Amino acid sequence: MKFRIEPFVWLAFSGGGVLAALFMPVLAFLFALAFPLGWIDPPSHDHLDAIVSNPLTFLVLFGLFVVMLVHAAHRFRYTLYDGLQIKHRVLVGTLCYGAVLVGAFACLQFLGGATQ
Amino acid sequence: MSRATGDDLSYRRPVPLWWWLHKRTYFVFVMRELSSIFIAWLVLYLLLFVRAVGRGEAAYQDFLDDAASPWLVTLNVIAFAFIVLHTITWFSLTPQAMVVRVRGHRVPGIAIIAGQYAALAAVTAFVAWLVLS
Amino acid sequence: MADEIRVEVARYRPDKDREPGWQEYDVPLRTDWTVLDALNHVKNEVDSTLAFRWSCRMGICGSCGMNVQGEPRLSCATFLTDYAPGPVRVEPLANFPVVRDLVVDIDDFLEKLPRVKPWIIRDEEKSVDDGEYLQSPEELEAYQQFSMCINCMLCYAACPVYGLDPDFVGPAAIALAERYDLDSRDQGARQRLDVLIEAEGVYGCTFVGECTRVCPKHVDPAGAIQRYKLKAAQESVKAFLLPRAFR
CATH class of the missing domain: 3.10.20.30 (Beta-grasp domain)
Known part of the structure; x- marks a missing residue:
């Protein structure tokens, strides 16, 4: 059978889509809206610190975030092709998937930094 | 404009740049696809949130204060709306993309959609319990 | 009035x-x-x-x-x-x-249709003496929806991906590939996969879903394409992970 990279990227895109659909609503609601705006009392620093310094949290969040980034980059790539009719396929692909690599590195740094 | 030359006199109609503004279904499609930007943004936001927590009590409080600034709240409200769009469209398209069979019988689409919302409820409850307990 | x-x-x-x-x-x-x-x-x-x-x-x-x-x-x-x-x-x-x-001008469509080999492919053809290929109602039902296509090309007219990238194989052709893949008499799935796994095959589709909406015969090409993506991905992972003997 022919080897092509598209099926693997598509699997990651789909997995990221499922995870974003399941996890993002509650994460975005709590951390981006409810806590900053005081709709719900933000948890104490000690409690959150205990959660993020758990290595299991690191693994879960790292996997979650990277796959979601692949999902976003893959989708946005096609939005640029079709929605704006940008024809430089190689350039757009490099920028989008390159941004995922940068993002994955940032995940390592930021998540790892909190796991002390 | 893009008329072919030579013997081929057939006329090729160019696709307008803003083709997706001409029909409601195309517009909803492009909005659905644009949710990707906001997913990427929220991943970045959550990363910064985790980093602030890791940096200690004061950094955490500062981050919460910054996140309550009007422009960040506006951005996050828009982002949340796009996340909801993503979740709804993703769930409703799944039965088309996936045939699930249980004991030889095809599971109806509505059951697959209901199952996903049940999973959403479970995940939401778990995360809320973990963070708020 | x-x-x-x-x-x-x-x-x-x-x-x-x-x-x-x-x-x-x-x-x-x-x-x-x-x-x-x-x-x-x-x-x-x-x-x-x-x-x-x-x-x-x-x-x-x-x-x-x-x-x-x-x-x-x-x-x-x-x-x-x-x-x-x-x-x-x-x-x-x-x-x-x-x-x-x-x-x-429908030449492009007519050139694309046969690319997906929309006919029954057998590793070994049975002789007439061996009798017909029998099919149960369930086996018929498995592909029947995708066999209703009348090649009217409404799905191509509705598909923005085809409009922007005429190399895309397109909805009706992929739905037809799925129709033969799902046919219990057919053994050509691997050959069609080799055609559709290319960039202008199923992975060109962004699931706009308009092809399914305009189809006068309720064929659901968009569904066929997404299922094909999943099938191609499963086969690719299998080929990547499993040694030859287990495929």
């Missing part, structure tokens, strides 16, 4: 026009008249130079597809009264080159 409706028809006469223009005709508005009836009325009574394709008038032949009010439709199954009081705009199917008036 008014007794007439205005029909705005896209005209393109390659010998005279540099680009398509509009021509208006007032036709009788009758409850049993379709857009195709209106065009035939124009052709027979008003303007015999108008060119369009049609054949069966009953939604089977798939030759009278046109963009009616911007939406790909079979003109024989689209009633004038749904657009009253009018005017109703009739254009050639989108995304295809216009040959003349409402006639489009």
Whole structure:
């Protein structure tokens, strides 16, 4: 059978889509809206610190975030092709998937930094 | 404009740049696809949130204060709306993309959609319990 | 109800026009008249130079597809009264080159169809003496939906991906590939996968879903394409992870 990279990227895109659909609503609601705006009392620093310094949290969040980034980059790539009719396929692909690599590195740094 | 030359006199109609503004279904499609930007943004936001927590009590409080600034709240409200769009469209398209069979019988689409919302409820409850307990 | 409706028809006469223009005709508005009836009325009574394709008038032949009010439709199954009081705009199917008036060039579609090998492929053909290939009602049901396609090309006219990238194999051809893949008599899935796993195959699709919405035969090409993506991904992972003997 022919080897092509598209099926693997598509699997990651789909997995990221499922995870974003399941996890993002509650994460975005709590951390981006409810806590900053005081709709719900933000948890104490000690409690959150205990959660993020758990290595299991690191693994879960790292996997979650990277796959979601692949999902976003893959989708946005096609939005640029079709929605704006940008024809430089190689350039757009490099920028989008390159941004995922940068993002994955940032995940390592930021998540790892909190796991002390 | 893009008329072919030579013997081929057939006329090729160019696709307008803003083709997706001409029909409601195309517009909803492009909005659905644009949710990707906001997913990427929220991943970045959550990363910064985790980093602030890791940096200690004061950094955490500062981050919460910054996140309550009007422009960040506006951005996050828009982002949340796009996340909801993503979740709804993703769930409703799944039965088309996936045939699930249980004991030889095809599971109806509505059951697959209901199952996903049940999973959403479970995940939401778990995360809320973990963070708020 | 008014007794007439205005029909705005896209005209393109390659010998005279540099680009398509509009021509208006007032036709009788009758409850049993379709857009195709209106065009035939124009052709027979008003303007015999108008060119369009049609054949069966009953939604089977798939030759009278046109963009009616911007939406790909079979003109024989689209009633004038749904657009009253009018005017109703009739254009050639989108995304295809216009040959003349409402006639489009379908060569590209005809070249793509056979690429997915839409016929039953056997590793070894049974001889006539061995009898027929029997099929149970369940096995028939597995592919029946995808066998309803009449090649009307409405799905290609609705697909923005095909409009922007004419290399894309397109909805009807992929749905037809799925139809043969799901056929219990067929053994050609691997050959079709090799065609459709390419960039201009299933992974060109962004699941706009318009092909399924406009399909007059409820074939659901969008569903077929997404299932094909999943199938291709599963096969690719298997080929990548498992040693040859376990595939």
